[in-house]
Amino acid sequence: MADEQTEQGDGGGGPAQPPPRTAAPRPDPPAGPDGSGSTRRVEALERAEAAADRAEIAAAVPTDLAKGEEAARQPERAAQAARPAVPTVVVDDLHVVYRIHTAGSGHSNAATALARMVLRRGSPNLHLVHAVRGVSFTAYRGEAIGIIGSNGSGKSTLLKAIAGLLPAEQGRVYTEGQPSLLGVNAALMNDLTGGVNVILGGLAMGMTQEEVQARYQQIVDFSGINDKGDFITLPMRTYSSGMSARLRFSIAAAKNHDVLMIDEALATGDRAFQKRSEERIRELRAEAGTVFLVSHNNKSIRETCDRVLWIEKGELLMDGPTDEVVDAYEES
Numbered sequence: 001m002a003d004e005q006t007e008q009g010d011g012g013g014g015p016a017q018p019p020p021r022t023a024a025p026r027p028d029p030p031a032g033p034d035g036s037g038s039t040r041r042v043e044a045l046e047r048a049e050a051a052a053d054r055a056e057i058a059a060a061v062p063t064d065l066a067k068g069e070e071a072a073r074q075p076e077r078a079a080q081a082a083r084p085a086v087p088t089v090v091v092d093d094l095h096v097v098y099r100i101h102t103a104g105s106g107h108s109n110a111a112t113a114l115a116r117m118v119l120r121r122g123s124p125n126l127h128l129v130h131a132v133r134g135v136s137f138t139a140y141r142g143e144a145i146g147i148i149g150s151n152g153s154g155k156s157t158l159l160k161a162i163a164g165l166l167p168a169e170q171g172r173v174y175t176e177g178q179p180s181l182l183g184v185n186a187a188l189m190n191d192l193t194g195g196v197n198v199i200l201g202g203l204a205m206g207m208t209q210e211e212v213q214a215r216y217q218q219i220v221d222f223s224g225i226n227d228k229g230d231f232i233t234l235p236m237r238t239y240s241s242g243m244s245a246r247l248r249f250s251i252a253a254a255k256n257h258d259v260l261m262i263d264e265a266l267a268t269g270d271r272a273f274q275k276r277s278e279e280r281i282r283e284l285r286a287e288a289g290t291v292f293l294v295s296h297n298n299k300s301i302r303e304t305c306d307r308v309l310w311i312e313k314g315e316l317l318m319d320g321p322t323d324e325v326v327d328a329y330e331e332s
C-alpha cells in the first residue's frame with residue numbers, strides 16, 4: 001500500500017473566481033504581500049473597520065421577519081445592528097492547496113523519467129488538492145456565522161486556515177486575537193481521564209490554574225459526562241464519540257474567545273446537549289466574540305447563526321442571511 005504524506009507549500013494559484021451570489025460587506029483589500037507583522041494586521045483591520053462603517057450592516061439582518069421565531073430574535077438583531085461593526089476576521093482571496101506525496105509503484109524507468117523531463121512534469125507521486133479557491137469575506141464582532149456545503153467542499157480546510165493551522169497558498173487571513181478551533185478531532189489525550197483533559201485543555205487555552213480549578217465543575221456539569229456515572233475519572237478512550245465531542249465543546253466554551261470556531265461539535269450531542277450548546281453560543285456572541293460553526297445540521301445552523309457562508313468545490317458560492325442561504329442550499 002502506498003505510503004502517503006500530506007503537506008503544504010508552493011503550487012498553482014487558482015483561476016479567477018466569480019463573486020458570491022450575495023455579497024457581505026467587504027473591506028478594502030488588506031496590506032500587501034509582506035504585511036505579516038502585527039502593524040500591518042492592525043492597519044488592515046482598521047481599514048476594514050472604516051469600510052465597515054460605510055457598509056450596510058442591515059445586509060446581515062434578514063428582511064423576512066414574518067416567522068414567529070424570527071420575530072422573537074428581532075430585538076437581539078436590532079441591538080446588534082445598532083452596534084458599530086468591528087471586524088474580527090478578514091479573509092482576502094484565500095487559496096489553500098494540499099500536497100500529497102505517495103510512495104508510487106516503484107516501476108519508474110529511464111524512458112518514463114525522460115518523458116517527465118521532456119514534458120516538464122513534476123514528480124509522478126505528488127498530488128495537489130486545491131481545497132479553498134479564492135474565498136473572501138469579513139466577519140464582525142458579535143456575529144455567529146454558519147459554514148455549509150457538501151462533503152469535501154472545503155469547510156474544515158477554511159476553518160483550519162483561519163486558525164493558522166494551514167498556510168495560505170495565495171491571499172491573506174487577518175484576525176483580531178488568536179482564533180480557537182474546536183473540532184471533533186481537537187487534540188485531547190485519549191489515555192488520560194476526562195478530568196485531567198479538562199485541566200490540560202483549560203491550560204492549553206491560556207486559562208490560569210486557578211481559573212481552571214474554579215471552572216472545573218462547571219465544565220463537567222455542562223458536558224453531562226457524569227450524568228450516568230462517574231465517567232470523568234475514566235480514560236477518554238472509554239468514551240463514545242458523542243461524549244468526547246461534548247467534553248471538547250464544554251472545555252472550549254468555558255472561556256470567552258475573540259473568535260471561536262466549531263467544527264461539527266453540535267452534530268454529535270443529544271438534543272439536550274445541543275440546546276445547551278446553542279444557548280452557550282448565543283452567550284459567547286453576546287460577550288462580543290465571533291463564532292463560526294461548520295455543520296451539516298441545517299436546523300442547528302438556523303437556530304444558532306445569523307449569517308451563513310455556502311462553500312462548494314472550495315469556492316464561496318453564497319454569503320448572506322441564514323434563511324436566505326440555507327433555503328437556497330436546500331433547494332439545490
Ligand SMILES: Nc1ncnc2c1ncn2[C@@H]1O[C@H](COP(=O)(O)OP(=O)(O)OP(=O)(O)O)[C@@H](O)[C@H]1O
Nearest residue numbers: 006098100129131150151152153154155156157158
Ligand atoms: N489532510 C488532507 N490532505 C489532503 N487532502 C485533504 C486533506 N484534508 C482535506 N483534503 C481534501 O480537501 C478537500 C476539502 O476537504 P474538507 O475536509 O475541507 O471538506 P469539508 O467541506 O470540511 O468536508 P466534510 O463536510 O465532509 O467534513 C477535499 O477534497 C479533501 O479530500
